[in-house]
Amino acid sequence: MRADDLSVGEVARRCGVPVSTLHFYEARGLIRSGRNAGNQRRYGRAVLRRIAIIRVAQRAGLSLAEIKAALAGVPDGRAATVQDWRRMSTSWRESLQERIDDLTRLRDQLDRCIGCGCLSLADCPLRNPQDVLGAVRSGPVLLD
Amino acid sequence: MRADDLSVGEVARRCGVPVSTLHFYEARGLIRSGRNAGNQRRYGRAVLRRIAIIRVAQRAGLSLAEIKAALAGVPDGRAATVQDWRRMSTSWRESLQERIDDLTRLRDQLDRCIGCGCLSLADCPLRNPQDVLGAVRSGPVLLD
DNA sequence: CATTGACCTCAACCATGCTTGAGATTTTAT
DNA sequence: ATAAAATCTCAAGCATGGTTGAGGTCAATG
DSSP states (O other), rough: TTTTBBBBHHHHHHOOOOOOHHHHHHHHHHHOEEEEETOEEEEOOOHHHHHHHHHHHHHHTOOOHHHHHOOOOTTTTSSSHHHHHHHHHHHHHHHHHHHHHHHOOOHHHHHHTTTTGGGGTTTOTOOOOTTSSOEEEOOOOOOO | OOOOOOOHHHHHHHHHHHHHHHHHHHHTTTOOEEOOTSEEBBOHHHHHHHHHHHHHHTTOOOHHHHHHHHTTTTTTSOOOOOHHHHHHHHHHHHHHHHHHHHHHHHHHHHHHHHTGGGGSSTTTTSSSSTSSSSSOOOHHHHOO
């Protein structure tokens, strides 16, 4: 316990998250807290940074489980170092880029398909590849 | 009932989704089905297109509720027309673009912050704006 | 020293998007 | 005709990311 330890309410206010979320993160093992004499949570300042990192990672599309794993190298007592941050953010940047690429591809496909309604054609890239011909059969193939 | 009506299994196979998903979509009002004499679902071919549209919309990030709303103008019996498709896909393209822009901004912020660990600075754009100074207080401000 | 706000635990609940299973019926194939 | 495969309904379950509430304690204020 140190003089500048933070209560759960203060952390919540400073991080812009509800107290319930902090409880939840703790239950999930993403953050930890000490307790004061009256069993109330007390956090070192490092938690603020940790929570900031959690939120950035969430925006980047990571699940809490993934974030927990990434934070495993940052013991909860100490603040994440620049090296910690670099390691995590670099990896997140990559998966973020992949998501962006996926969505961009989808957008481009949409652009190409918006006017043509080609969703009805067998080779529309937007269309599920499974639904190509339904089955091998003779006669004209009816597409949808 | 027409000769080319499809069973739920066939629709599932052609769309690449489990039968349970089709039941689920029906329960949610996204698709509808007729029944044969033995109470089994029978679908017109239009459903294939409808499901293709649903899946594209999901990839674009829409919830089933939003998709249902968008499909409201396409009565389940008839196939979505090119106009229907244009209306929906154009709107989805826009929200997709917004998501792409959001993620791209985040990526760029990450790029700028990866090396500097600036998550610790009050004005880091990645950092929650709520946590600026904690409170008004005298003396040196300790940031985290 | 009493009240009020902050905090505690634990369980239950919410929303989304499905999946799984039980028990019964129907359809299809041999 | 019979067995296997497909289908039916309905309820319950799962995963994610939390929120809400009850019942009780702690701490700061006047």
